[in-house]
Amino acid sequence: MFAPGWEKDLFAVLPSTNPSDFTDVARRHHRNAPHTRVIAATLEGLLHFEFGAGDAGAESRARELLGWAAVQPSTEPIQRFTGTYLVHRTWPVEIVPGVTAELRLQDDVVRLAAAELHQRAGDLDAAIWTVEQALPTAHAALSLIDLYSCAERHQEVIDLTNGITNSDDATALLLALRGRAFAHQGFYDAARESFSQALRVRSRSTAVRHRALVERVQVDFAQNRKAAARKGLEKILAEDPTYPGLTDALSSLQ
Template sequence: MVSLLEATLVSLPAGDTQRGLELLTWLFGTGYDPATDDFIQKYLPDASFTLPIADGITVQLPPDRNLIGLLLAELYQETGDIPAAVDVVEQLEPSTVTAVSLAELYTQQGRWNDVVDLTEGLTNEDEAATFLLTQRGIAFREQGYFEAARASFKESLRIRSRPADLRHRTLIERGLTYLREGKRSMARKDFEKVLAENSSYPGLREHLADLQD
């Protein structure tokens, strides 16, 4: 319990990645679960932690084993050890939150079949599903299944009230898919939708410049 509090309240806020790794690796390895800790349940019953688990997705999590694992995976990802991050998240209880983390990690590894399997049967029920559908579209595109990719992107964009960052990412990825198909005018349309709302979106100017070649 002390190690968890040190990691979440001291090391991580201070940016001490190495100490955070040491503490969380030890906690995860011991099988410690804060949800069964009498002290935490008595004195911190309503505690929650804010955790960004992927671009555009931030969640509030109670102190439990999944929190420890996801925090540890984020630190591994930060240090570039993607295989270690995947190994940790794959040991956690399956949930939408862990699926988001895994989808991002699998995408970084180019494990397209795993992304497709992970996102099978999804509909756009919440922000996490929006993110996962975009990852599914990317996976299909990278496998050369452009129609399937566009279907996933369409479902990801179906709910217009989703956060702008998520919509913009999907539009960019769909635009890149159109480019791979040689549909430059459709790609421009998606890129310019993002341009109209956020002209400083990372990489957007480069994508638009590519259309001039």
């Protein structure tokens, strides 16, 4: 009853799936309550992010809004509003292929979602910088290691994955990325050991196991072990004939 106007208006549009509702609230209150713009941009950006996958326009708008929101200071009114009305709200973020997490605002969903959008757009530098500013959580670490791997920063991948054991999908994927890093540095035996650890538990997700198999096949190719490469590719073929690049890889073995 006694909440300020900006808070009442933002609260009223929380269930909305119309992006313009958040824009309207921001325009209405940005002069007397500038923090309204940050909250509205965050919510609109996350709305585009969650429901606009595959839509270039929606992803571009989400990237713009979340990239901006991620670098804004978290003021007391923002903390109070999100802590009161959004403390349990979550958004799905694919940290890496095969590992999706339901994240809250306090889990740094804004930065991790923005980083994913930067990566989709091909801006690895922006994605890496964004995750490096995130809270040091397990999800942020996984995202950062995957980005380092994509950027060919192999020694950093190795350094960050020392001591990792296969305890879940995320750590199995980290072992696969560790093996990839060793392989790119020419340490094939160390790479195979990491792949063996990644594939040791068969209950890991299909996406994670296939990524580990694909990376191991690259080592087989590098060492001219065609029979082993074919065996790895055929394992993937039996489970997912549409796996990207699988047909070309099998053809190269002919």
